[in-house]
Every structure is written in structure tokens, then in C-alpha cells.
Amino acid sequence: MxxxxxxxxxxxxxxxxxxxxxxxxxxxxxxxxxxxxxxxxxxxxxxxxxxxxxxxxxxxxxxxxxxxxxxxxxxxxxxxxxxxxxxxxxxxxxxDFWASLEHKSYYKYNKEIPQRILKGGKKETGNKEEQNLPKITFFNLPKDKRENLVHAAKKEFARVPLYQASISNIIKDAKIPRGSFYQYFDDKEDAFFYLLNSHVSAYKMYFLETLQKNNGDIFDAMIDFYTAIITEEKENLQFLRNLFLNMTHRIENVMARSFGENDLNENFKKISNLINKDRLNIQDEQELFHMMQIISSVTFHNIVKKFAGELPFDEAVHNYKTEIYLLKKGFASK
Missing domain, CATH: 3.30.460.10 (Beta Polymerase, domain 2)
Incomplete structure (x- = not known):
């Protein structure tokens, strides 16, 4: 050979x-x-x-x-x-944006990228949700230190809503200097939305699994999803309570991605593919999208009622099931 x-x-x-x-x-x-x-x-x-x-x-x-x-x-x-x-x-x-920007800047600045570009790269995305990512230095931390900082932030946002939260309390609990916090996050909003996006990502996975478990029945899946939300572990539940009782349009948009989307994008189509549409009185994807928006409003309203009125579990679930089954049945007589 x-x-x-x-x-x-x-x-x-x-x-x-x-x-x-x-x-x-x-x-x-x-x-x-x-x-x-x-x-x-x-x-x-x-x-x-x-x-x-x-x-x-x-x-x-x-x-x-x-x-x-x-x-x-x-x-x-x-x-x-x-x-x-x-x-x-x-x-x-x-x-991906950062990799593209860094590559272009490498040649634009003759292989010497100014620190102001390196440090400010994440703010160039133009997307509000992406802007609230931690800095690269946060992901460079050892896993135990990242988890320690995340736990301290979650503890503070569980104690009080975002607008009342104190960076001083976060760094005290995490046992880090104030300067270190700003190496990882620009402000407390960055830390808050990082936590919120992490919750939403987990909820979305759970919702997709719940849809499959219920054979595409969106109404039964939403009841399971609602039940899971209001039976979260204590710290998560308090975080959600502060979140829902101090809801803003931006927070609502992020939370809505747990079981839907804010427009007819590819992620919505993934959810749509798991829904059994044969059991729904809808004509197309547009109607399905609006149906999901209505279910979203009902769900958020019931979560707020549960937290604001401190309703017992059985009463909260009964109220939600009643409204969901009314939607399922429809209001017009045949």
C-alpha cells in the first residue's frame, strides 16, 4: 500500500x-x-x-x-x-452577535480592540431582553460563585419587588464587594431579568412537556401549568408573588413566553405543532395566536388574584378551572 x-x-x-x-x-x-x-x-x-x-x-x-x-x-x-x-x-x-462584532472590530482596529468596545459589546444588541444578559465576566466565574450570586439576587427579589430591591443587600448576602457586582451586571435590572429569563426558560420546557403529556389538550395543559406555578417552592413562590403583584408590560411580555409568544414567530410554531387543533374551534394560526393571548390574560389574572387575595390552593385552582372550562365550552348558545 x-x-x-x-x-x-x-x-x-x-x-x-x-x-x-x-x-x-x-x-x-x-x-x-x-x-x-x-x-x-x-x-x-x-x-x-x-x-x-x-x-x-x-x-x-x-x-x-x-x-x-x-x-x-x-x-x-x-x-x-x-x-x-x-x-x-x-x-x-x-x-453570536458578539462574535460577529469582535471579528469585524479586530480588523477595523488593526487587531487591537479598544476596551470600551469589549466592555460595551452586549449593549449593542438593540434587543431589550438580550441587553439584560450578565457580562461575560459573570460566565467566567466558577460555577459555585455564580450560583452563590444568583441565590443572593433571588433572595433579594423574593424579599421585595424590583423597584425596592437593594444591590447592597445582594452583595452583602453574596459576600462580594460592590465593584464585583458591577463587573457581572450593569445594574439590578440586569440581575432581575437574568433570573426572570432563567425561570421562563424552565417554565417553557415544562409547558411543552405538559402539552405532550396531555396529548395536545391546551386547556388541561394550562391547568397543570397554573398549578405548578402556584405550588413553587417557597423562595421561587415569593419571587413570583413580587413579580405578579408589581407587573409591568415588559415583565408580562417576558413571562408570556413561558407558554406562548408575543408574535407569530418560529417559537410559537413549535408550541402550535404540539397543540391538538382538531379539538379547537379555530380556523388558522392567527386565531390560535389570539386564543393563546386570551388564555394568557386569564392565567395572569388568576395568578394575581391568588397572590393578592392569598387564596387557599383549592379555591385558586377551582376559580382557574372554572374560567378555563368556560373558555373551552364557549359562551354562545348553539
Missing amino acids: ATNTPGQITLESIQQNIRDIAGVRITCSFVSDIYKIKAMLESQKDIAVLECKDYIQHPKPNGYQSLHLIVQIPIFMSDREELVPVEIQIRTIAM
Whole structure:
């Protein structure tokens, strides 16, 4: 068999040494989504993960963050099957924006990017939800220190609503200097919306699972979802109580993503695909969207009534079920 001389480019050497002959980039909303996607890929029987580079836990010196996977997938030829390595990059929308901005700035500033650009990168997104992400330095923290800071912030936002919350209390409980807090967040709103988005991401996963468990019955799924909200553990429940009793339009928009969306986007279509529309008196996606908006209003109203009136669990669930079943039945006589 012929041997390859050093530096010689052959089909065999290409197959052995090029690991990213094909590439895929996946962007998602939150950091937690990245690892969920990774777990989904690892569970695929026809995909083998060969290598993982986690630039989220270990960012590059220039601030670059992303999760890189080299996976092996089967390619079916006319006469055989070839296993081909493919690179998959998974990152949040904010990380993707930052990577693009950093790359352009690298050449614009002759490979020396000013610190004001590096520090201010996240504010360039123009998206309010993305603007309330922690700074890159927060994700550079060891996991235990991140969790300690998050717990201290959650404790403060469970004690009082956002407008009354004190950064002094957060740093005292976290046992960090005030200057350190501002290395991780621009202000208390950043910390609050980071926590809120984390809750919403978890609620969305739970809602999708609940929809599947109820065979696409949106009404039964919403009852399960409502019950889960009002039976949260004590600290989470107090956080939600302050949130709902001091609701703003922006907070409502973020919370609504737990089981719906604010417009007919791709995420709404994912939810729509799990809903059994054969049992609904709707004509199209537009009507489904408006139906979800009505259910959202009823749900939020009932959560506020539960917290404001300190209703017993059984009474709160009975009231919600009554309103949901009225929506399901309809008000017009046939």
C-alpha cells in the first residue's frame, strides 16, 4: 500500500485531518438552551460526539463564547456509507452577535480592540431582553460563585419587588464587594431579568412537556401549568408573588413566553405543532395566536388574584378551572 509523504495532500490525509469539512451554527435564546441541544445531539443514535470544546465555561481571552462540537454523521453514497466529521457551533443570539462584532472590530482596529468596545459589546444588541444578559465576566466565574450570586439576587427579589430591591443587600448576602457586582451586571435590572429569563426558560420546557403529556389538550395543559406555578417552592413562590403583584408590560411580555409568544414567530410554531387543533374551534394560526393571548390574560389574572387575595390552593385552582372550562365550552348558545 502506498504511503503518504509528509505534506502530501491526498484524499486519505484529508479524511484523517480535516474535522470541519461541514459546519452548522445553531443560535438560541439562553445559555441553558445550549446544553439542552448538546444533550439532544448526544442522545441521537446516528450521531457520535467526537470532541467538545466549551468556550462558555472557558471563554477565549477576547471574550468569545460558544460550544463547539465535532460530531460524526453517516453520509450515504450510491455504493457505501461514509462517516464524516462535522463541526457544530451552538451559542446564544447575544454570543453570536458578539462574535460577529469582535471579528469585524479586530480588523477595523488593526487587531487591537479598544476596551470600551469589549466592555460595551452586549449593549449593542438593540434587543431589550438580550441587553439584560450578565457580562461575560459573570460566565467566567466558577460555577459555585455564580450560583452563590444568583441565590443572593433571588433572595433579594423574593424579599421585595424590583423597584425596592437593594444591590447592597445582594452583595452583602453574596459576600462580594460592590465593584464585583458591577463587573457581572450593569445594574439590578440586569440581575432581575437574568433570573426572570432563567425561570421562563424552565417554565417553557415544562409547558411543552405538559402539552405532550396531555396529548395536545391546551386547556388541561394550562391547568397543570397554573398549578405548578402556584405550588413553587417557597423562595421561587415569593419571587413570583413580587413579580405578579408589581407587573409591568415588559415583565408580562417576558413571562408570556413561558407558554406562548408575543408574535407569530418560529417559537410559537413549535408550541402550535404540539397543540391538538382538531379539538379547537379555530380556523388558522392567527386565531390560535389570539386564543393563546386570551388564555394568557386569564392565567395572569388568576395568578394575581391568588397572590393578592392569598387564596387557599383549592379555591385558586377551582376559580382557574372554572374560567378555563368556560373558555373551552364557549359562551354562545348553539
